[in-house]
Amino acid sequence: MDTALQERLHLALLSQRRAFEAERMPAYGVRRDRLERVLKITRQHGEALAAAMARDFGHRARQESLLADIFTVESGARHALKHLRGWMKPRRVATPLHFLPGRNVLMRQPLGVVGIVSPWNYPYYLAMEPAVAALAAGNRVLIKPSELTPATSELIARLVAEHFKPEEMQVITGDAEVGKAFTQLPFDHLFFTGSTAVGRHVAQAAANNLTPVTLELGGKSPALVDRSCDLDLTASRLAFGKLFNAGQTCVAPDYLLVPREMVEPLSQKILNEMRRMYPRIAGNADYTSIATPRHHARLQGLIDDAAQRGARVLRTHDEQPGDRRLVPALLLDVPPDATVMREEIFGPLLPIVGYDQVGEALAHINRGDRPLALYWFGQDASARDHVMRETHAGGVTINDCLWHLGQEDQPFGGVGASGMGSYHGEWGFCTFSKEKPLFIQSRFAGTKLFQPPYGATFERLLALLKKII
Numbered sequence: 001m002d003t004a005l006q007e008r009l010h011l012a013l014l015s016q017r018r019a020f021e022a023e024r025m026p027a028y029g030v031r032r033d034r035l036e037r038v039l040k041i042t043r044q045h046g047e048a049l050a051a052a053m054a055r056d057f058g059h060r061a062r063q064e065s066l067l068a069d070i071f072t073v074e075s076g077a078r079h080a081l082k083h084l085r086g087w088m089k090p091r092r093v094a095t096p097l098h099f100l101p102g103r104n105v106l107m108r109q110p111l112g113v114v115g116i117v118s119p120w121n122y123p124y125y126l127a128m129e130p131a132v133a134a135l136a137a138g139n140r141v142l143i144k145p146s147e148l149t150p151a152t153s154e155l156i157a158r159l160v161a162e163h164f165k166p167e168e169m170q171v172i173t174g175d176a177e178v179g180k181a182f183t184q185l186p187f188d189h190l191f192f193t194g195s196t197a198v199g200r201h202v203a204q205a206a207a208n209n210l211t212p213v214t215l216e217l218g219g220k221s222p223a224l225v226d227r228s229c230d231l232d233l234t235a236s237r238l239a240f241g242k243l244f245n246a247g248q249t250c251v252a253p254d255y256l257l258v259p260r261e262m263v264e265p266l267s268q269k270i271l272n273e274m275r276r277m278y279p280r281i282a283g284n285a286d287y288t289s290i291a292t293p294r295h296h297a298r299l300q301g302l303i304d305d306a307a308q309r310g311a312r313v314l315r316t317h318d319e320q321p322g323d324r325r326l327v328p329a330l331l332l333d334v335p336p337d338a339t340v341m342r343e344e345i346f347g348p349l350l351p352i353v354g355y356d357q358v359g360e361a362l363a364h365i366n367r368g369d370r371p372l373a374l375y376w377f378g379q380d381a382s383a384r385d386h387v388m389r390e391t392h393a394g395g396v397t398i399n400d401c402l403w404h405l406g407q408e409d410q411p412f413g414g415v416g417a418s419g420m421g422s423y424h425g426e427w428g429f430c431t432f433s434k435e436k437p438l439f440i441q442s443r444f445a446g447t448k449l450f451q452p453p454y455g456a457t458f459e460r461l462l463a464l465l466k467k468i469i
Contacts, residue, residue, distance in 0.1 A: 016140035019167035056149040110138030112188035120146035133428025214421030226378025235269035241401020251373035260354035370416035
């Protein structure tokens with residue numbers, strides 16, 4: 001590894017650690033000021049950030065950037081500001097009878113220096129939303145954004161440098177080698193959003209320093225359609241959830257499980273909804289490009305592989321855009337060994353798998369890794385509850401897609417191969433805090449009766465406690 005790079009990263013970490021040691025428990029006003037500066041950056045430079053994202057993607061719908069990257073950070077910062085004072089307060093918790101009149105208190109303390117590694121698909125939101133939680137909790141923050149969105153990463157770095165001292169929050173740009181070195185630093189907490197494969201390497205690097213990690217990964221998130229669903233509503237919401245950001249969303253529906261007799265009618269309705277939302281693909285300002293040529297080629301390879309194995313490819317449009325916009329496609333009759341059924345898609349392709357009994361669909365879901373998201377469409381509450389009991393997923397939206405991601409009063413995070421840990425709202429505050437238990441003993445305490453020399457009194461008291469606890 002480059003010695004100069006190592007030194008630069010360690011100096012950045014050292015500067016923040018020294019600053020934290022001089023202010024281990026930032027006051028409410030300090031934290032509020034930092035959150036307000038994030039809010040100011042987001043409000044004042046939203047259009048510039050959206051333009052930078054469009055340059056990085058080749059084209060990215062302005063409205064999608066403003067909604068998914070800018071509004072979400074503003075919403076998260078406003079939520080944190082509203083609740084910050086309450087989150088910071090020490091909390092009384094129950095005290096067992098035999099320890100009274102002592103009392104228990106839970107104190108939330110910042111961890112120190114937090115490292116954040118963010119991906120390219122939502123480059124502002126996935127860098128700054130965890131930063132909001134870390135700053136609210138009183139930490140110092142180092143961010144390594146994706147090298148695949150250089151214009152956005154450089155703009156974030158400049159804006160953060162203009163509004164924050166380096167020892168408060170700093171953005172470190174660079175290639176994959178910088179990212180690898182970044183994850184090897186002895187942070188007090190490391191937060192990573194990205195693929196499961198890279199997440200494994202990040203966890204191993206962090207383990208060498210016993211650094212706790214939050215991993216927000218991905219996987220194959222299913223959408224399960226019940227026979228009780230409203231087909232028109234289901235088609236419209238699936239089309240939106242699949243094509244938002246051209247499918248480059250960690251919680252996008254990756255494949256559909258549909259009652260066999262409904263596969264054809266639902267497929268046609270989804271195609272019609274996609275065409276309604278995007279009457280054309282070439283030059284459509286509302287439709288986002290695939291972020292890089294490599295990702296575009298990978299997606300085209302998934303289509304070709306499925307077609308060669310006998311799948312039917314239903315495209316929304318016949319046109320072939322001259323840029324990196326990819327025509328959406330539904331894939332029917334896809335064999336299970338096709339690559340598109342084994343790897344996370346991360347693009348505007350949607351395999352549809354038919355089932356006869358819901359047990360088949362549940363077995364299909366449960367054979368794979370636990371997904372980051374699960375979607376269920378239907379009106380039968382008992383059928384819905386059965387699916388919820390019999391599956392695991394990081395989060396669920398019922399009768400729609402994506403929107404559980406935006407709930408600040410709910411935790412967001414994966415399970416198993418789709419991640420570990422959670423954030424958003426108070427859960428993010430807790431992720432970046434040490435919840436330190438305090439037992440405050442009373443001047444007059446019965447625990448003295450348990451001190452030696454032991455004898456009959458000890459035995460009687462222990463027997464009594466066993467009866468009353």
